[in-house]
């Protein structure tokens with residue numbers, strides 16, 4: 001007889017993966033259905049990576065509550081799941097009286113939302129903390145609890161943990177139909193069907209469409225708003241140490257300048273509505289707009305040191321809050337819609353809140369005896385080769401010679417690191433999957449040197465022809481024929 005899952009999660013972004021991770025603790029059969037070929041195929045792979053402190057969202061909203069909770073939990077969870085996180089703090093910078101009035105509003109709102117240790121600092125203290133900030137900055141809102149994290153690594157870690165605890169992942173599974181068969185949901189993708197007693201819709205910018213598959217009257221409309229970014233070389237990574245924001249406007253939190261956990265400098269995003277929900281292209285005009293914004297914050301930022309650009313699409317709801325409620329048409333179908341920023345910072349709290357909803361909907365939560373809270377079966381992951389001491393490196397190379405072969409010179413990624421990424425739970429199958437798991441190809445040359453070697457290693461390890469290795473997903477062929 002066909003398997004019936006207790007819960008099917010639609011979408012493996014940070015929301016779906018975190019929900020799977022938190023559900024893995026319970027005696028439940030869980031499946032994650034993802035349209036892409038990897039986790040973090042949507043906004044969770046392309047955002048500002050900021051663990052916001054929680055002063056932006058309007059008081060009393062679900063967003064505000066879950067942001068503050070998520071911000072407190074993420075440092076602990078990141079340690080448990082071996083995800084790089086840094087408590088680098090944040091500053092919202094004012095230029096003159098009007099902006100300073102806005103800082104007071106944010107301070108008051110933050111305090112009401114329960115954000116700890118918020119304060120407004122004057123220009124002297126601000127410039128002492130961040131000497132490269134514009135001399136025109138007059139004050140700032142200082143949030144000591146804010147941080148930065150690797151968003152796709154967090155998503156991957158949550159998914160890997162769920163996987164080793166028995167959760168099953170289905171990739172290239174683009175849900176296009178949901179039928180009710182008594183109390184069971186038949187969740188279809190083309191001619192494939194997964195059956196489940198409950199479902200959670202975590203489909204990001206497409207979650208309103210998924211909600212309408214079960215309830216054509218679902219009222220929330222998501223407006224896709226693209227944000228473009230530039231990533232600067234690691235040589236510029238120490239330009240600022242905190243995340244530097246402008247005073248927010250109606251369009252959102254505005255352009256920021258921030259270090260990343262991997263040591264680059266991130267500049268962006270702008271915010272423009274796009275006609276196509278998956279439009280993650282970047283344009284010269286957009287990059288010029290974010291360059292201007294970044295120069296206003298940090299005039300000395302060396303914007304010639306850009307190594308790549310990217311864009312993410314926000315699922316902006318017309319209700320301006322997270323919507324985490326059962327469908328009006330089906331009491332066993334939970335919608336998580338409009339999970340826009342701070343969806344990353346809030347993700348552990350969003351998952352906990354969703355589980356409270358699932359419990360109210362009738363899901364029985366019994367803790368498993370054999371639950372493993374870590375990312376690997378044996379506990380913590382091995383550090384990447386580049387982070388080992390010279391003695392540790394020498395010992396590892398002697399034991400496993402694949403670690404003695406550097407494949408990505410920019411980021412010092414070895415063949416051993418790449419093989420480990422392929423062999424991990426939910427292991428890499430494409431060049432981009434290797435890149436997201438190891439950083440091979442994320443450095444100054446952006447894969448110019450290492451990509452052919454990565455293709456070779458993937459083909460050998462997976463036992464396929466190099467011609468079958470894709471860049472990202474089907475249609476993104478790298479090699480098309482032999483020349484000799």
Ligand SMILES: Cc1cc2nc3c(=O)[nH]c(=O)nc-3n(C[C@H](O)[C@H](O)[C@H](O)COP(=O)(O)OP(=O)(O)OC[C@H]3O[C@@H](n4cnc5c(N)ncnc54)[C@H](O)[C@@H]3O)c2cc1C
Nearest residue numbers: 011013014015035042043044048050175204227343344345
């Ligand atoms: C420009 C930008 C900047 C941001 N900055 C921050 C920040 O600094 N801090 C912060 O906290 N938040 C930030 N966010 C918000 C954060 O990125 C999102 O809230 C979060 O990533 C949402 O995760 P998600 O899993 O809900 O959606 P997604 O990551 O989009 O995942 C949804 C998944 O569902 C899959 N899917 C879609 N349709 C289907 C289907 N039919 N069938 C199966 N699967 C499907 C997609 O492939 C995707 O993998 C930012 C967002 C953007 C766009």
